[in-house]
Amino acid sequence: MAYKYDVLLKNGIVVDPVNNLEGVRDVGIKDGVIVEIAPELNPAQSKENFDLKGYYVVPxxxxxxxxxxxxxxxxxxxxxxxxxxxxxxxxxxxxxxxxxxxxxxxxxxxxxxxxxxxxxxxxxxxxxxxxxxxxxxxxxxxxxxxxxxxxxxxxxxxxxxxxxxxxxxxxxxxxxxxxxxxxxxxxxxxxxxxxxxxxxxxxxxxxxxxxxxxxxxxxxxxxxxxxxxxxxxxxxxxxxxxxxxxVNGTSAECVDGIPQSNVTKKCLEVGGFPATEKGLEEAIMAGWAQINLESGGRVILAIGEEAVKFWRSRDTDCTVSFAVxxxxxxxxxxxxxxxxxxxxxxxxxxxxxxxxxxxxxxxxxxxxxxxxxxxxxxxxxxxxxxxxxxxxxNKGHFTLGADADITVLDFERQKPFMSLANGKVVMYNGYxxxxxxxxxxxxxxxxxxxxxxxxxxxxxxxxxxxxxx
Ligand SMILES: [Zn+2]
Structure with missing residues (x-):
């Protein structure tokens, strides 16, 4: 059968300042756009349904x-x-x-x-x-x-x-x-x-x-x-x-013993370290400079010996963060x-x-x-x-016909629970x-x-x- 909706987001608290909406609604999505928003839409008419009771549904x-x-x-x-x-x-x-x-x-x-x-x-x-x-x-x-x-x-x-x-x-x-x-x-x-x-x-x-x-x-x-x-x-x-x-993010690259970025130099000085390559190494060891390091399919902030090793392996050309x-x-x-x-x-x-x-x-x-x-x-x-x-x-609001770009928020835990872009689910419960x-x-x-x-x-x-x- 032909479905009326590709995706139906049920029972979430829908917030859209442009249309002055904040309340429990169902959101119907078809062909990448928002086609209907109402207190109750029929789940039998949707290919896929998500019950989002208690979650916020925002652009x-x-x-x-x-x-x-x-x-x-x-x-x-x-x-x-x-x-x-x-x-x-x-x-x-x-x-x-x-x-x-x-x-x-x-x-x-x-x-x-x-x-x-x-x-x-x-x-x-x-x-x-x-x-x-x-x-x-x-x-x-x-x-x-x-x-x-x-x-x-x-x-x-x-x-x-x-x-x-x-x-x-x-x-x-x-x-x-x-x-x-x-x-x-x-x-x-x-x-x-x-x-x-x-x-x-x-x-x-x-x-x-x-x-x-x-x-x-x-x-x-x-x-x-x-x-x-x-x-x-x-x-x-x-x-x-x-x-x-x-934290900020700046370049850890050094040439001839000196950080190339002016921001990096300033951050070292703020932390009480010399604005040199040697000063940056000391700052990484001390934890003031946090190297951005790829680990487990994401980037983490790293300090100490492991971080210095990674920084050296990249010939100093990587990103560093300071809590400034x-x-x-x-x-x-x-x-x-x-x-x-x-x-x-x-x-x-x-x-x-x-x-x-x-x-x-x-x-x-x-x-x-x-x-x-x-x-x-x-x-x-x-x-x-x-x-x-x-x-x-067509983004940033839920006017009918707008792109179905949606973020679902777990307000209590202050975390995103789900998101859709152009009507397709891109993230669900962190996956x-x-x-x-x-x-x-x-x-x-x-x-x-x-x-x-x-x-x-x-x-x-x-x-x-x-x-x-
Ligand atoms: Zn930037």
Missing amino acids: GLVDLHIHASSWLGGRFGHKMMAQAGVTTALDMSGPIDSVLDIARDYGVGLNLACINYVRPGHTVTDTNPSEGELETLLAELLAKGAIGFKLLGGHYPLTPEATVKAIEIANKNKAYVAFHAGTTENGSNIKGFAEAIRLAQGKSLHLAHINAYCRGQVRSYLEETEEAIQALKENPNISSEAYLSP NYAEPRIRLATAKRDDGKFVVDCISTDGGGIPRNVTVEMGLALVKLQALTMKEFVLKASYNPAQILGLK VCGSGTHIITTAAGVDYVKERGLETIVVDFNESTFYKK
Whole structure:
């Protein structure tokens, strides 16, 4: 017989702020979209049924800052995101070819977009690339399926002039552009953050992980947090996210005895270690530096001798995390609102993926329990807002006809229980069962992505809140 629904989610507490819904409902899914939501739908008319009594059923989580490339995050990022309840994500560095390869070979059914780094000595010649060089790079990246630029300022800075040009060129081409604040003149701190807002000159820009500039490097971290909030209130052209994990993630790569990333050097100093390769080894042994190490099909944080051995086996080229995020800035940035009631920081992100800190559910639901966020607000920050910034009109809400991207939450345990992307179950009770990846790309990248054996979701950034704010 022909079924009316492919999947029926029964008896869950459905939360959808866009349609002002919070109550027990059944959700009917057919051909990858939501076709019916009602107090009682007939299970006999569905191919598959799930009884979700007591669970929350919310629009699939959209993580606007993750890493899942060979350069950062690695091959287990997709699985780790699925286990964390994420259904859609933005890889915030690329390189795009590696992101596509991993998405094809290790995909678990998620939707993924990628912005590619503008990195001196790698994608551009030096710290001050010309307009022509940046134009050419952007065209190449878009043709390969990336949606725009990532400026790695805090780690691998450009000059302020080149940073301005990169933002302008992305805006002119209606491509995406995100910035980890920092230039050759300012570091990854509140001064670099203020400079980033100046350099945007009112243009659209995604400022990454706002919490990273509120670590007390320049003023007290509380003052820095309030300064960041004030600046974001005054500059609505900036889209932003902040994450809730105590740990950061940066490069452990050393050349000629010195860490290559400025962030890594700073973290060593903060922990009382010399900003050298030797200092990093001491910090790993002491437990201040935690090496991201693949183990048992995922990435874990490791310290001591085993971690040093892995780091050496990779010629120091791997990821390292430091517990540099204080609790107050994390909480304040997650909850601060503008005068009109909208959130100052648009999204809760993780900067996770393959970096083990995919804690949006775990820590976001802690904020709901604390009544610092309502469940509807949690959905706005972890699903709807990031979906709209990415131009994904059919995600982040449960309007009939919307994509059946759904995360099921165990509120008591603060864990995701199940998730579906495009109508298919990708995770159930921690077991990841999806396959493939839908790559979110612009029209320019469709052919390239398809040639690599991946499916596409085409977005037009004219339609996104990134350019409509
Ligand atoms: Zn990142």
